Amino acid sequence: MNSTILQTATRYLLPILLLFSVFLLLRGHYYPGGGFVGGLVASIAFVLHSFAFGTQNTMKLIQYKPLSLIPIGLGVAAVSMFLPTFFGYPVMTGLWLEEKIPVIGMIGTALFFDLGVYFVVIGVVLTILFTIALNKEEE
Amino acid sequence: MELILVLLIGILYAAGIYLILRRSMVKLLLGIMLLGNGTNILIFLLGNIIKGKPPIIDPDLKVFTDIYADPIPQALILTAIVISFGLTSFAIVLLKRVYALLGTDDLDDLNTPEEEDI
Amino acid sequence: MLFTVLSGLITSSLIVPFGRFLKTKWGFILAFLPVLLFLYFTKFVVPIGQGSYFVQSTAWVPSLGINLDFKLDGLSLLFALLITGIGACIFFYANAYLKGQKYIDRFFGYLCLFMSAMLGLVLSDNMLLLFIFWELTSISSFFLIGFNNDQEDSRKSAMTALSITGLGGFFLLAGFVLMGNIAGTYNISELVDKVSLIQQHPLFPLIFGLVALGAITKSAQFPFHFWLPGAMKAPTPVSAYLHSATMVKAGIYLLARFSPILGGNPIWMYSLMIIGGITMLYAAFHSLFRTDLKGVLAYSTISALGILIFLLGLGSKEAVIAASVFILVHALYKAALFLITGIIDHETGTRDLTVLQGLRKVLMPVAIAGFLAALSSAGVPLTFGFIGKDLIYEATLHAAPSLFLYLTIAAVATNILLVSAGFMAGIKPFIGRLPEQFDHIHLPYKSLWIPPLLLAILGVIFGCFPGFVGDWISGPTANSILAQQEVFHLKIWHGFNLILLLSAITILVGTLVFISNTPSHKKLVWIATFEKISPANIFNACAHEIELFSAFFTAKMHNGYLRSYLLKIILFAELLIGYQLYLGGPLHIKWDTLSPVSFYEVTTVCILIGAIVLTIRTSSRLTAVVATSVVGYAICLIFVFYSAPDLAMTQFTIDTLTVVLFVLVLFKLPSFLNLANRRTIIRDAVVAIIFGMLLSMVALRVLHEPTTTDISDFYGDYAYVLAKGKNVVNVLLVDFRGFDTMFEIVVLSIAALGVYSLLKLRLKSSDKE
Amino acid sequence: MTLTTYFDYVILPILTISVILAFIRLYKGPQIFDRVIALDLIITIGIGIITVYSIRTSQEVFLDIAMILALIAFLGTIAFSFYLEKQSNDD
């Protein structure tokens, strides 16, 4: 869809949406948001980009295959799930740093877990949508 | 208000069932989605539903001082929504593949006699 | 005793790796296994003859009451000797008979397996252990009958045999378990003490029926007899061993073993006598029309088994001793005749009685064996058969006054026909002129003709010295069956009496029948016209009907249409839920517990309903998608109203993504066709509406239940204090119930992988499977 | 009359009536294009309703939802446009 208007709008919307998604991710523990919604919004940003510029271009933009985000995300989530066992706690126990960090707030395994969720969601949504889109192009 | 939601649950389930009994695979999918929504509303309703009090602790406080909506059904539904998204997207793509291979979305046509190629 | 059973099992499993050995000229060494076992068992003849018995018990599955309980008494000993003794003959014989056969190793594997199974069966003192061996005999015989497995006939016969005996086996198991339930033990010896408990139990007829079914199927009784002639497809040594001397007698053994427990009542008596009586007459009559040597033998075997069942049913002392003797008599002459048939078949290549004659000229020792065996089967004096027949007549004559006449007539008639059958098998092929085609025949290996000759001669020896057999073998056997201690002395000569007269008549008439009845294919064809109403055909027809029904039922239930499956599932669910709701009593709405209705919520729900209606009614796929997304968005609004911001966000984003997905996929699909007729639509609508109503009612009921909130309160109290988060839903998702989330993203990942492979993977033909 | 009741009895009803009107268009069609823009309008009004509801309940968290809606609702419309632009003559 070769629409200048959409393309230009996307140029502005993409960073906004990504920023917004990170915002949602980080605040999830205190306000509505979190890894899921954050990831969904981030992936929507790329989906929008692919509508405007074509999937191939979006793939170029993100450089990596979205599929490879899935093991990364799963890995991050799984490790943050598994980490507490090294400290003698049951799996998934929340571990927190003592100090608060500005902007983000408390840093803990839960946050990393959410980060994993975030990556997985992006990877999943983009894998699904881009595979379909590219498949269509091939057909 | 609960009564209306109860009615809504019934309608969602009924519509879902009606749709999955159709021959079109698209309708099957839509039916599944409606059923999922019905289930979500059901879980939602059967917890404690409370208006305008999200289960978010006030920034200045450490615990709730007021009543608040039951967070458990919300968490459950959230999980369920995401899971059904996964299932639905897979199903949609399956639909696409079936259509590409058989040239139909008529479920009655999914009966090619036994094939050996596996 | 355990080792006797195990030795065969072990040998048979050793044949798997070392089977090649059997193909060498040293293969006959294997036959020393039954010989040694036979010698081992002869050791017990004297003590058991003196009235003692031997038990051995090894724990196996004690919690189920299945132990390796073995007991050697008269009855077991008789069978053990038969199994090992005739087994030894068969092993030698088969080694020669199958020389050069490609699969001789397998053959002996099955045979060893069978032998030990049979030994185990007769030695077991535990019902379930007995059943285990019972099944093993069925299985090993399945392999033996189907030994020539490239021939369809063999396979079919094996199937039939297995079906009948297998079905009987399951009934037997049921009967055993039932008996065990009532008596509280599976140990047979202990059961004997609980006779009254069992026989007075209301389920006794069922128990008896189940056990009897097991026995009569195995022993080829009418109307289950037809598997046995079919089983003649097996190599002749097998027929000789299994289908005359041993396996078919397992049913007899079973009834004999259980007659102290289940016998002695009218149900037992009449049913067994009727079944045995019908069988002996029916089979004996049918033997007249066979032209196949093995066919004649098969039917005469069935008839003989019928006699045994009949005698056991009669159950009197005379009958039991008659049965004990006749088992041995029959085993000796029938095995011999089968082996002789095998030699004839082996040498001439045919078993057709219309062709075979004059073979004495080339196969003299075989002819002698045949002659002796035939005489024994006819019950000519100085053969063991004579003693047997005498005892049978004595038994029938001593039966109750109202019965004895009929019974005797039946016995005489049967025996007359059996005389003819015996002569047909043992004498007919050897008398007359030798056809040219058989000129070239030479006497085969010694190991082929010595075993039948030995067995036949043994028949004569036993006939000459019946007292010895009666004292040491048949007497103890009868005592085991009767569960008593008594001395049975068999004599050659009872003096001139009615029995002798009957014997004479039997032999005379039998001989006449033999002379007048020339075997011919015409008669075979004639008798075959009655096949339509024969049990075999009825069984086949039943099996066919069952298959047709299965096909019908399966096609009806599993008809290939998803919507029909779903409909059935939904209907089932409605039925159950509806019934449970009905049980729950009437439904009252508690208005006071409900929250007030607000305008915007009603509107939202109205729109929701409108969107649902549109989804259902539209004929355009895209409209349906639009409408479904309205449903999603409206639900999102409901989530907003009822304080679920996280849910609303997620629902909204996911709905939008779903729309995108649909749109991407629907690209090329055609619009909906109206594929359902009005009736289907109405039916489905009714089903759907009922389902919806049920769900609403359930929801309403639940709504009126008081809610417990201790757990959500806990979350509210500790979300921040312990889990460091203020959005309780998110804390639940990443902490309290983080495990759900972890594996929910796994679900998502798998879905994505699935989509990826579904769209990208195209198998090359080389990559199938 | 307080502001709350004003919102409850005037503003929210107007908005819900608007949603119903838009939905009627969605239901009627006649073309899928009409439905898509009706959907778009419904979502936009939804943002309005959420905003008002957020004022009504003094829960600013609901504005976050409005924000998400505002940001991504148009994706659906874009997707439909994308589809409709290419589709051959059905629907």
Add this chain to the structure above:
Amino acid sequence: MTDITLAILSTIGALAILFASIGILRMPDFYLRLSVTVKAATLGVGLLLICAAMTFPDVSVTTKAIAIGFFLILTAPVAAHMIGRAAYIQRVKTWKGTTLNDLEKEGQLDCRKENF
């Protein structure tokens, strides 16, 4: 004072939205419906957002409201443009009263390259 401002603003906003809905229902062709709805609804929601910004004292809410309005202004015209364009490519019929049609004469849209 604030209350009255709020009331006025919200009323105008709500009415704008109402008009958009009436418009979408009443307008005779697709383009007109589209034309009417996008802006009126955006305006209406914008006004309501201003109300929200005024109600909550926090800066965060104000910025949020502004952001929402900004996003709406950013996305709504794009969406309208896209669907309008799609309709035009699919030759969705215009109302009988449409006076002039420059695009039709051009006929340039048919040779567009598909790239998604």
Add this chain to the structure above:
Amino acid sequence: MIDNQIIATVIVHLFIAIVQLMFWRKSTAQRFLSVGGSILALILAFKLFFKVYDGEILTMNAANWKAPFGIVFVADLFSSTLVLLTSIAGLAVSIFSCVGVGRQRILYGYFPIFHFLMMGLNGAFLTGDIFNLYVWFEVIIISSFVLMTLGGRKSQLEGAVKYMAMNILASTFFLTGIGILYGISGSLNMADLAMRIPKIQNQALVEITATFFLIGFGIKSAVFPLYFWLPSSYHTPPSAVAATFGGLLTKVGIYALFRVFSLLFIPNHFTKELLVILAVLTVLTGAFGALIKTNIRRLFSYLIVCHIGFMIGGLGLYSKWALLGAIFYLIHDIMVKTNLFLMAGVIRQLRGTMDMNKLGGLYAQYPKISLLFAIVLFSLVGIPPLSGFWPKIYLFKDAFQLEKYAFAGALIIGSFITLYVIAKMWAQVFWKDAPQPEIIEDKFAKMIGYRKTMLLLPVIILASASLYIGFNAEAIIHLADRIATQLLDTSPYINAVLGGQN
């Protein structure tokens, strides 16, 4: 006692899958990872099994929240046994897959999804939280969807659509049940629920809830009027996949039924009757279907249905012996059914078809393999003293004891027809000469040695397991006895989870 080891198998499979995803498109690495990981999982499963064998019930409070508040994992003997069996079957399938599954499928994620499936199964057995169970079920069904469609052949897709529709419907029932359960009790922890449910005033509502679970799990375990998905789909995927499905998927349904109906909803008279009736019909349905199928995998599919009836019947009788029998049967069935489908896969390698009419001559050509298969088939039939025999005695016993003669009859018919069809299959596939020897496509003969081993080794492993179960029935009976005891007396379970609060 808090013990992370409980979910060690879950974690192992999760990490294997993730690492395999990182080795995307490296088929050899994935194969090694899979087999190595499966062996590790098996060792861990054994450790867990021996830990709980003496009756101790281990729990792990995920995220360190005490019982009704967090998700708890519980290893009692039932779940540990199933984890162990799953690990054995999983190892076998994993080895088989290295050769039995084509390279293309491996390149597109076969192994990670297989391990996700394994993880899901282990998780489902171990979890003590009803909603978490739902999540595990979803992990299982989505991975089974993907495995079923992997390769995208026409028949696969056709089967998958039906499989999917019905399984999603099952999940809907399950989830609805959870919603209602939460509504009436306010809890999701199963032990906690077990405490709360008897105290609920409106017991009729409890029965209704139970119905939802019955239907949901009933579909999963392919009980009579709900079984349709199974014969529609099990004959379509690659044999390794079919083996996993055939051996394990329906068994999760059975597990869930046993768990839920022993812990949460103690069956009342109606439920028991219902279960027995369903069991009888299930047995008959499966038996009738098996009787007429000529494709061996379709035949096996119906046999699965048939034998599900045995286990459901055991649950319906709800006595100690019947439960013991059903659990013994479950143990036997997992080993045998997995093996059956692996065997079907080997047969396909040998002959290029699974149609009995086209098969033949295996006994003449491959006597030793045939003998191996015979062990499997005999175990299935329950030729004494092989594994299928023992549980039937217990089932018979209590069918008579409780006067459920219909079920006893169904047992006889089901056993007999199993015997019959397997004999028929033996005659057709092994005895008969191949009808068209010229078109036989024997891939197996052309394989190099280690590949042959990789195909046969799993069959041997599972056959040995079956033989062990058969000949050492005493041990298995003891095990099943302990499990049945734990199922009937739930207080140790509840105490272990809730820490003796009651």
Add this chain to the structure above:
Amino acid sequence: MIKQFLMNLMLSFIWVALTGSMYYSNFLFGFLLGFAILWIMNKNEADQRYFYRVPKTVSFILFFLWEMIVANVQVAYDVITPKFFIKPAIVKYPMDAKTDLEINLLSTFISLTPGTLILDVSEDKKTLFIHVMYMKSKEQFVSTLKNNVERRLLELLR
């Protein structure tokens, strides 16, 4: 220019920090104050664009809002009265805007004004196709649009 804007922003933040009250009115006041200070300080500099543009932007936004309100009222009237006064047309409009940003902003403004809607941009990005609700004559419409909207906008941007 950007430097000045940033400076202005910084000043307003400092103001907020100094006063300690984080309200948007306070921030706005700080911004205006900063603007005034900067204007005075930079009076002698060559580049005065920033100080022209800010008022121009404000006036453009006000103009735009006014346009929007007027047009909305017009449409609203038309919508709620039974008779339609509409005279729709699709017009080809030759743009002066060149960059993507310019085109986008232009079309956004056009689209947001009731009664006009961008249907398409030509391949060569020189022409807009606009759907107009009330069009008396094409020339008048084009020239109004050119002078009132596009010119003002481009002045701001260039």
